[in-house]
Amino acid sequence: MSDHHRHCFLLKGSPNEVLSDFLTLSKHFSTPLVAAYDVSQYDTALLSSTTPFITCSFKQALQQLGRSHEAILVDLTHGVSASALAILSGTVRGNGLFAIALPNDEWLSMADQDLSRYLPWPYEPEQVTSYFKHYLLNKLQDETSPFTLLRSSKNKKHSVNPLPALKPIEPNAPLTQEQAEAQSCLLAELAKSYVLIAPRGRGKSTLLGDSLAKLLGRGRRVAITAPNQEAILSLRSRFESTLSQIGIEYELPFFAPDALINAPTEWDFLFIDEAAMIPLPMLMALNKKATHCLFSTTNYGYEGAGKGFGIRFCHDLSVQKTTQNLALQELTLNQPIRWGEMTHWKIGSMIAFF
Structure with missing residues (x-):
């Protein structure tokens, strides 16, 4: 078909x-x-x-x-x-x-x-x-x-x-126009926090894995967290294939949420996948662990807080004090891929x- x-x-x-x-x-x-x-x-x-x-x-x-x-x-x-x-x-x-x-x-x-x-x-x-x-x-x-x-x-x-x-499946298919535009916003590094809310099948994992690899290629200190490693298999695959194209060998910098909060390390970029499954106080603590944070999730209820994430948490991010040009930049992916x-x-x- x-x-x-x-x-x-x-x-x-x-x-x-x-x-x-x-x-x-x-x-x-x-x-x-x-x-x-x-x-x-x-x-x-x-x-x-x-x-x-x-x-x-x-x-x-x-x-x-x-x-x-x-x-x-x-x-x-x-x-x-x-x-x-x-x-x-x-x-x-x-x-x-x-x-x-x-x-x-x-x-x-x-x-x-x-x-x-x-x-x-x-x-x-x-x-x-x-x-x-x-x-x-x-x-x-x-x-x-x-x-x-x-x-x-x-x-x-x-x-x-x-x-x-x-x-x-093509291992390293080009990003769609929507994905490329969202990635450009990330790579511009203008906001303290980014929120990517999109339904299933829109390519969030591909975007995150590709962006992590490219940020690493730019010499940025990057990390990724999620409720569990099983949830980021496709993200890991894209990260590894993009790194291979760049010519870099590096293990996916995955850390458990509590390990990131308790560690003294500060990151340039921290990606939080399946973010609505993580309690909001923990998300706010994670937001303080990096110069820039990206929170990615769907807005379906089975991913934890669901709509509460998009309403309450995004409001808190939008009014946070920051030295960056923007406190919050919201990203979207609409086209099913x-x-x-x-x-x-x-x-x-x-x-x-x-």
Whole structure:
């Protein structure tokens, strides 16, 4: 496909039937990911499967931030995690596969086990009707939905054709015009603090990794922090490939947030990725550890403070006292680069309620 849109399927059937269809569709994709409230049945199936895949419970979904996948199956049979859906849908590459699994019948009457995280004592999921499931199912089956229904049954055979293999990701693709403009603002070094707030798939990690390498090439003392190193895998990849082009060998200067705060070192530039997942007092302390700080995040609620980050924290940065020309410069990236814009809009409109 030339439009870079993702393939979206709604797979209905038993877990074995759904897994078989998903693995057939993703035959030409590398290491498909299966996510569910409880992945034990898929871990068991993996032992006898001739096709390798990896599993991820909804509780582990945050570990997928900053990663990219060619194919993902999200099984909602036993629980619906709005956060996991929002996170995982944003990690699928353009022309990749994003599938949602449901049982053939009676799903709406089944208890949503994920509700146990929210219900007050003494309520149990079996005692509560999940109206969100009704909302979600209507959206999935609506005529404007990007999802194509593929139903399995014992009495009805259907043919499933593998999707075409994806082209390899260019290791050091040129920055988009938006990324280049944002980088120019950083390299101008006019502001004390920079805030980059953008939705998923806009190239924040690429911009950060590329900018870190170029600042290092200019002799600046730079550092990067994030809630965990797993969240910056694509950032690290871009950092290393850009350094290779410059002709410099240097380990990514990653530090845990608390280690940076407690260390006496002062930096020229400090980048904070997935910033809304870090408590605001800690972010303010990090802002004092460098001449210039860049705070990068999405404005989705699953990344911690969400909108509170963009409102309260940005206000505090805008009124801070500084010797720089600007106290705060806000940067944005709007153009999707991981997938086609229309498909992203359709999926995004479905999960906006999350």
